[in-house]
Amino acid sequence: MENTISQLKQNNRLLNTIRYNPGISKNALAEQFEVSWPTMSNTIDNCKKAGILTMDSSLQINADYAHMIGISVGSAQIKLCIINMNFHKISSQIFQNLTLKMDIFKIARSYMVKEKIPLDDFVCFATPGNLFDLQSQLDCIMEDIITVIENQHLYNLNIISIGLTFTGAVDNIAKKIIKSHNLEFISDKPLSNIIFPNRINYFESKKINLYIDNNSNSSAVAEKYDLYNPLNNNYKYHDKKNIVVIYLGAGIGAGMVLNNKLYRGASNYIGELGHIEVPRYPKLNTTNKPEEYCSCGNQNCLDLLIRSDVFEKTKADFSLLNTEDIDTFLKDYPEKVEILAYYIGSITNLLINILNLDLIIFTGKFKLALNRMWLPLYHQLNANKLTYISNECTLISSNLGVTSPSIGVAISSYFDKIQEEIEW
Ligand SMILES: [Zn+2]
Numbered sequence: 001m002e003n004t005i006s007q008l009k010q011n012n013r014l015l016n017t018i019r020y021n022p023g024i025s026k027n028a029l030a031e032q033f034e035v036s037w038p039t040m041s042n043t044i045d046n047c048k049k050a051g052i053l054t055m056d057s058s059l060q061i062n063a064d065y066a067h068m069i070g071i072s073v074g075s076a077q078i079k080l081c082i083i084n085m086n087f088h089k090i091s092s093q094i095f096q097n098l099t100l101k102m103d104i105f106k107i108a109r110s111y112m113v114k115e116k117i118p119l120d121d122f123v124c125f126a127t128p129g130n131l132f133d134l135q136s137q138l139d140c141i142m143e144d145i146i147t148v149i150e151n152q153h154l155y156n157l158n159i160i161s162i163g164l165t166f167t168g169a170v171d172n173i174a175k176k177i178i179k180s181h182n183l184e185f186i187s188d189k190p191l192s193n194i195i196f197p198n199r200i201n202y203f204e205s206k207k208i209n210l211y212i213d214n215n216s217n218s219s220a221v222a223e224k225y226d227l228y229n230p231l232n233n234n235y236k237y238h239d240k241k242n243i244v245v246i247y248l249g250a251g252i253g254a255g256m257v258l259n260n261k262l263y264r265g266a267s268n269y270i271g272e273l274g275h276i277e278v279p280r281y282p283k284l285n286t287t288n289k290p291e292e293y294c295s296c297g298n299q300n301c302l303d304l305l306i307r308s309d310v311f312e313k314t315k316a317d318f319s320l321l322n323t324e325d326i327d328t329f330l331k332d333y334p335e336k337v338e339i340l341a342y343y344i345g346s347i348t349n350l351l352i353n354i355l356n357l358d359l360i361i362f363t364g365k366f367k368l369a370l371n372r373m374w375l376p377l378y379h380q381l382n383a384n385k386l387t388y389i390s391n392e393c394t395l396i397s398s399n400l401g402v403t404s405p406s407i408g409v410a411i412s413s414y415f416d417k418i419q420e421e422i423e424w
Pocket residue numbers: 274275276294295296297298301302303304
């Protein structure tokens with residue numbers, strides 16, 4: 001393990017440059033690193049010998065050199081995936097193979113059968129409604145992860161880190177969930193209260209680190225990396241440096257990449273979009289205030305207005321809607337699309353005008369519904385009076401959708417393990 005980590009740390013810049021520039025030549029690399037061709041050639045040969053790069057003549061990262069596990073705890077579902085050194089999920093064939101042969105992730109598998117979700121390259125199950133059940137179900141997952149680690153040689157895996165991401169404000173240094181509006185029972189809980197000490201001790205003994213963050217930051221990391229995938233139809237936006245990723249789960253949060261660095265703010269609490277007060281949709285045929293107060297204390301915050309004016313649901317009921325449910329609802333109630341676009345558009349314009357963004361990526365449960373929203377959303381964007389700023393920004397939809405937090409936190413756990421900044 002120590003040799004693996006020191007190799008990854010030593011060659012971090014080279015690996016990242018290859019990730020951001022798929023198909024880059026040795027010449028171009030030498031130029032970018034300002035070294036001679038023989039020096040670069042020597043470095044590359046050493047990486048090939050160490051197994052970090054493949055022996056191919058084109059420059060390819062050895063995807064199986066190391067692996068990271070990502071677990072996202074959302075208000076409705078918990079998802080788990082394993083990623084490789086290209087920061088892609090391991091193939092569905094390998095993932096299914098190890099899941100079925102080792103007979104692991106049983107809670108998730110029975111949930112997926114019930115919900116008719118095919119076992120592909122990730123597993124998911126319903127988030128429990130109280131702390132005790134969350135602790136015990138996550139403990140089952142940790143037990144399964146230990147089984148994977150103990151047998152990983154059979155599947156050509158080399159797990160170096162595990163990331164967990166939660167809905168809410170998370171202190172990633174102190175490893176503590178500070179406040180979760182959507183899962184109130186995990187507020188003010190350190191990771192050591194969510195994952196039991198015997199499991200933490202096991203991972204420590206194997207030098208596998210446990211990293212935590214929140215869903216929006218994790219999404220931003222995954223979405224930015226996904227732009228560099230040449231097979232992705234959003235590849236043409238890979239040179240955008242000032243990006244906000246707007247994530248819709250049970251509430252709305254945002255992750256930010258500013259000047260090609262993940263922006264965390266003073267305490268990692270950025271992007272609480274859902275609890276910013278926004279003007280009420282003007283053509284609403286009621287002036288009544290929404291009945292409930294949001295857990296943030298506001299009565300006009302974005303989350304509450306979307307729940308009450310668009311979906312007419314309580315927080316608990318809204319959190320149960322999945323991507324398909326939201327799309328079906330908006331298909332059945334087309335008049336609600338404009339109200340939703342008005343609220344999302346208001347917050348989008350606010351972000352654009354403050355930050356002079358060049359890209360906004362919508363992800364999470366938005367994925368399908370966006371196809372109904374582009375027209376009114378761009379109508380909102382066009383209504384932005386500061387056109388010289390709004391003209392610079394493009395709005396796109398994610399290719400990753402609901403798995404982006406789990407992929408992103410797996411990537412973040414990698415950088416935490418090798419103690420390098422997340423930048424592009
Ligand atoms: Zn609120």
